[in-house]
Amino acid sequence: MKAYFARNKLAYLDYAATTPVRPEVVKAMGPYWTKEFGNPSSIHSWGKRARIAVEEARKRIAKILNCKPEEIIFTGTNTLSTNLAIQGVVKSLQEKNKGKKLHLITSQIEHHAVLDTFKALEKEGFEVTYLPVDKEGLVDAKNAKEAIKENTVLISIMYANNEVGTIQPVGEIAETIRQTPSAKKPLFHTDAAAVVDYLDVDVKKLGVDLMTIGAHKFGGPKGIGVLYIKSGTPISPLTYGGHHERSLYPGTEAVSLLVGMAEALEIAGEERKQAGKKVAQLRDRLIKGVLTKIPDSQLTGHPTKRLPDFASFIIKGVEGEAMLLHLDAAGIAASSGSACTSGILEPSHVLIAMGISPELAHGSLRFSLGKDTSGKEIDYVIKVLPGIVKKLRKMAPKIKETRDTI
Numbered sequence: 001m002k003a004y005f006a007r008n009k010l011a012y013l014d015y016a017a018t019t020p021v022r023p024e025v026v027k028a029m030g031p032y033w034t035k036e037f038g039n040p041s042s043i044h045s046w047g048k049r050a051r052i053a054v055e056e057a058r059k060r061i062a063k064i065l066n067c068k069p070e071e072i073i074f075t076g077t078n079t080l081s082t083n084l085a086i087q088g089v090v091k092s093l094q095e096k097n098k099g100k101k102l103h104l105i106t107s108q109i110e111h112h113a114v115l116d117t118f119k120a121l122e123k124e125g126f127e128v129t130y131l132p133v134d135k136e137g138l139v140d141a142k143n144a145k146e147a148i149k150e151n152t153v154l155i156s157i158m159y160a161n162n163e164v165g166t167i168q169p170v171g172e173i174a175e176t177i178r179q180t181p182s183a184k185k186p187l188f189h190t191d192a193a194a195v196v197d198y199l200d201v202d203v204k205k206l207g208v209d210l211m212t213i214g215a216h217k218f219g220g221p222k223g224i225g226v227l228y229i230k231s232g233t234p235i236s237p238l239t240y241g242g243h244h245e246r247s248l249y250p251g252t253e254a255v256s257l258l259v260g261m262a263e264a265l266e267i268a269g270e271e272r273k274q275a276g277k278k279v280a281q282l283r284d285r286l287i288k289g290v291l292t293k294i295p296d297s298q299l300t301g302h303p304t305k306r307l308p309d310f311a312s313f314i315i316k317g318v319e320g321e322a323m324l325l326h327l328d329a330a331g332i333a334a335s336s337g338s339a340c341t342s343g344i345l346e347p348s349h350v351l352i353a354m355g356i357s358p359e360l361a362h363g364s365l366r367f368s369l370g371k372d373t374s375g376k377e378i379d380y381v382i383k384v385l386p387g388i389v390k391k392l393r394k395m396a397p398k399i400k401e402t403r404d405t406i
């Protein structure tokens, strides 16, 4: 059976981890690997053509984000964008406010690319408030408002969570910031890495000062990201070299990758509405199937304020990693919030923040759908998963017994 599905039917339901590069994107990148290989900083015509490609891509991306091309900085990944946004702003403001203790705000459910950056800054002596979330993984804009102090300089709240798909009130938080007295208006960054295929990423509508996106989450190549930086935002470089990307991300531009990212972002924008509808239907079918076929299972995240591609669950009495291995053996790719680091199963910080017990959190299972996902794949998962869960639940007490006797 394994061989049959390996050949004929793989259900890739882990698009939140990464997406395949679109054929149109591969095509757009093509010439820049080989014929048009010039360095955009070179004076000669090879260089000039590469420079044109870079600036064209910047313009196309700026148009979709509704900002000026010079507000687009190309980086390496989402992680590098979030780090530049958070550390770069803090560094610049620290230089301007010598001796003053600065306060920063984020949420407890950020991706590690944001959370661990704040933890590092906290160790350096910055004061950080980690906003809580409710049972459905939602940050309350009121809490953000109340947390703002006279020395608050930066707030970073993700656009939507990458484990449970809950969409955060980013616009509302931006409005709160706008209404705070001007002397203490903090800057606002959002990590929009998880949303580009399905939600509008217009920075003006969102009202953010900085925004992170990265191509591989929306049909583009790995190794390229964008940081939107609103004109006038104080920010210092974290790395040094040439004058590329306004000296904020020095190093020769990844010409082919950023051309591919521009193409992928345009396609994402064009397809957003339709894709969202189609994917949400399949997601609902999957949610219904799992909840009705598997006893003691529950949906995690918000019932309505959620990304259309996210179906995330807690399956009681089963370990996420065990489910993933069995699913993989059946040709299904999924993910779990728990990460097995150095032999210890760490429950997801997101689920813990949502008030789910560590024991239950171990049973987390995330399916993230994509534009290519078919009804057949969904039905296959619904058919196979209950059996896997049943088998693992039968095994679970035995494992416990052996552990207890050791």
Ligand SMILES: *Cc1c(COP(=O)(O)O)cnc(C)c1O
Binding pocket: 016, 017, 077, 078, 079, 080, 111, 113, 158, 160, 161, 162, 191, 192, 193, 194, 214, 216, 217
């Ligand atoms: C994937 C993801 C990241 C990290 O992306 P990289 O490409 O690995 O740097 C950060 N934040 C969110 C919300 C994500 O979904």
